[in-house]
Amino acid sequence: MDYFRPTDLKDAVDWLADNDARIAAGCTDIYPAEAGPSLGGAVLDITAIAGLRGISEEADHWRLGGATTWTDIIRADLPPAFDGLKQAAREVGSVQIQNAGTIGGNICNASPAADGVPCLLTLDAEIEVTSKTGRRRLALDEFLLGPRETALKPGEILSAIVIPKSAASGHSAFVKLGARKYLVISIAMVAVRLTEAGGKIETAAVAVGACSAKAQRNADVERELIGQPWDAELAAEISDELVASSLNPITDTRAEAGYRSHAAAELVRRAVRAVVA
Ligand SMILES: Cc1cc2nc3c(=O)[nH]c(=O)nc-3n(C[C@H](O)[C@H](O)[C@H](O)COP(=O)(O)OP(=O)(O)OC[C@H]3O[C@@H](n4cnc5c(N)ncnc54)[C@H](O)[C@@H]3O)c2cc1C
Structure with a gap:
């Protein structure tokens, strides 16, 4: 199968473990970088995985699913510490790009000009990645290695961005x-x-x-x-x-x-x- 669009994160990571596939979210970075009319090779489309999308408040942190769109962030009820992130969301491309583009894609594309990253750094963001073998968390600054380079390993999906409550103030x-x-x-x-x-x-x-x-x-x-x-x-x-x-x-x-x-x-x-x- 060259294209897989699961609804469950476990199915996604199981499939990814057996397939050398590209992860596709909003595709607003992937498509402009493609020379041809279609994506070559195997593709894991993560846009139907409900657990990857949305923002939740937990006891000691805020959790933003990796496939949360910029529009989701703009519309979410969040404390003032997130105002900067909302402002960044409103300035990513256009409304159409904000509807499709995700915060996880912005991070994983690892452009030095990714608008979401400075805001997330000021929120002490941690990146949660999930694979077939489990989950790990690392600071955003450790996840981003350089231009177009991240610490994501084969078989891993950026499943969430975690903001500690201690940083969600002010x-x-x-x-x-x-x-x-x-x-x-x-x-x-x-x-x-x-x-x-x-x-x-x-x-x-x-x-x-x-x-x-x-x-x-x-x-x-x-x-x-x-x-x-x-x-x-x-x-x-x-x-x-x-x-x-x-x-x-x-x-x-x-x-x-x-x-x-x-x-x-x-x-x-x-x-x-x-x-x-
Ligand atoms: C017209 C236009 C204007 C734009 N303007 C801006 C702008 O103003 N500011 C800005 O910062 N960006 C801008 N962008 C870039 C882009 O819209 C954003 O970076 C967006 O957030 C990317 O998200 P996406 O879901 O579309 O990523 P995709 O294109 O789907 O993926 C990008 C990369 O991340 C990987 N990936 C995606 N999600 C995951 C995941 N959960 N786990 C692991 N890997 C993943 C993909 O494999 C790929 O390598 C613009 C793009 C366009 C086309």
Whole structure:
């Protein structure tokens, strides 16, 4: 059988163990990368597996199924810490892409410009993968190895993204720069999540995408923010140099490295302002 569309995760991983197949979700990354009119080789279509789709609140974490679409995320009732992820979801492609494209596909495609990744890094996301032999979990930063490279092994499916409740607190924002407003790959994008206590920033999570081989948390900016007054003015104190310390941008058709670096710093300032406001 070249094409299999199971409704059960167990059937999917059993089949995947015996078949060297490509996993297909929304296909919004797979199809544009194909030269021909159809996908070659065996295909495991995961879109009918109910257990892979949707968002649930558990005792100590939030669970996003690997085949949850961007539209599902936009429509879900989630705490303010997820506002940044919702903003990113609204900026992925167009409504049609958001209806088909999944968060698991965005992660597994492992593009440095994947809009979902910076937000998930600020939420301390863990990746759950399932195979015929069981489940394992690893931090998102360990799952993403580099451009188009992940720690997914043959026979494994990204079954869920797990957000610990400890990270699902505070407020967040996502800001993206592209060559136009919609249907655009990011030149740089930034996610910020802050928590407040006693009028000051208690914890800070800042991540920058499209400015290094994979999106990165920026510990220097986070250290600078913690303990500062909860005041939008403080964003002006975040210098280009501080943001650039953790970046390694490239020059490509979309932007020059220096421009990317400066843009990332401006996006960090805007995202901090947005969260505090
Ligand atoms: C017009 C257009 C505009 C776009 N705009 C944006 C944008 O603004 N921002 C952005 O970040 N992306 C954008 N994209 C890319 C794409 O839409 C997203 O990355 C989307 O989230 C991919 O999800 P998918 O379900 O379609 O993945 P698919 O294309 O089905 O799969 C992508 C890869 O992930 C693997 N995979 C998928 N799901 C799993 C799973 N659960 N377990 C293991 N492997 C899996 C597949 O085998 C494949 O290698 C755009 C694409 C198009 C065509």
